[in-house]
Amino acid sequence: MEIMVTGATGQLGWELARSLSMLGRVRALGRNQCDLNDPGSLRAVVRDIKPDVIVNAAAYTAVDKAESDRGGAMRVNSDSVAVLAEEAKNCGALFVHYSTDYVFNGEKGAPYVEVDPVCPINTYGYSKLSGENLIRQVDGNYLIFRTSWVYASRGKNFLLTMLNLAQTKEVLSVVSDQRGAPTWARDLAQMTLLSVYKSIHAIHNNSFKSGIYNLASSGETSWHGFASYLIEEFKSQSGGGAGQVLVKDINKVTSDFYKTDATRPAYSKLDATKFEDEFQVFMPDWKDSCRLCIADIIAGLTR
Template sequence: MKILLTGCSGQVGWELARALLPLGEVIAVNRSQADLSDPDGLRRTVQKLNPDVIVNPAAYTAVDKAESERDLAFLINAEAPRVLAEEAAKNASLLIHYSTDYVFDGTKHAPYTEDDAVHPVNVYGQSKLAGEQAIQATGADHLILRTSWVYAARGQNFLKTILRLAAEREELNIVADQIGSPTWARLIAETTAHVLRQSLLERQQGGFSSGIYNLTSAGETSWHGFAQAIVEIARQQGTQPLKNRIINPIPTTDYPVPAKRPLNSRLSTNRLEQRFGLKMPTWDNALRLCMADMV
């Protein structure tokens, strides 16, 4: 079996390149080999490789910059997934694509389910929703995995930023009224491998059904709580000097950015767990595993 993996140098892509290896031949491509901002070139690449499975973690993820680069965000997050899905439909391939909690407006007072009404409040969320809809319209066999607050031991993310700032500053101000579930890139990759394995079996047996599934860690916290946990674990590890003494909780209004963020980013994983026989780990346990891997 041949698996085409886009965005292999990204946080999730890097982990997927390893997690998918037991399932078949993984053709891992980066932006220079499969540029999602060049739909025609992307189509030619897929046609040349003719994969059995396409796994697409590549995306335009600069949330604030997207407000001024709307066309580019939609080209990468909506048009490119449509191309991948069209090619998957032509070849009876399976497409696994990743989306985001930002398809919701964050006003619900409970975790979002896959059936809740979508209403993105920024360009990034709008582009990712357009990608979901484009994939669904092709009729290709697909799984869309919505995740949130992704971090990893490599790349640029909240975990790495807090570790750097905690080593530089005694006091930090972190938003405390946005709630979600931090999700380790390795958890996304390993869950994807499990989901793909079962989906391939379902397709062989004629029982596969396409759909959208939420994929995050269990539990919830704020960005402030996430930052506190990061610093506390780093202090326990004792592997780097920390100047930080206090982390102040602040409201979103005290940290203005170009793109509006949803206050509630919690996603229910019940549907994923029930279909694929999974139990998602809590965000704090996954964080400890990730940070232990960094030592």
């Protein structure tokens, strides 16, 4: 199988390039080989590779910047996604795509399921929802995975930012009035491997059903809860050997404390039961995955 992965330098793309190699030849493409800022250029990229599966991990993920660059966010998260979905359909490939908890407004107060009404409250969420809708309109073979609060042992993410701050500051202030589920990019990549494997078989047996699935860790917390847990874990796993933790207090603050250009939903926990039932797996608890990711980071620091 030829598997085309876009956004290969990102948190998820990097993990996908490793996981999916068990299924076939992975063509891991960075921005230079596959630029979603230029939707028109993508057709030739796909036609050249003739993939059996396209996994689109590229996205405009700068949530605040998107507020002043709506055109850029729409080009990458919507226009280009439609082109990739069309090209996947034309060459008979399965199209795998990722969306976000930010398609919801956060007012439900209970875990979101796939059929809950969408209502993005920021431009990023709007652009991702538009991408979802276009994939559905193209109507090829697709899987859309909505996920949340993605982190990894590399890249730019909340977990690495907090570890860095914990080693340079004595007091941290972290938002406690937004709740969701931190999700490890490696879990997403491994669940993608499994679902692509099963889907390819289903396509060959004419039993495949395209669909949208929530794919996020089980459990939930606030950004403050996530920060407190990961810093404690880092301290206990490193035993002081991997980097000195200076932080003594982690204060709870509300979202108004940090003025950001984009508004974020107050509650965006995604219920992954549909995915778990369909693919016969369980999404790990966010704490278990966080612990394993920290172990990876410490192994890298002490190597």
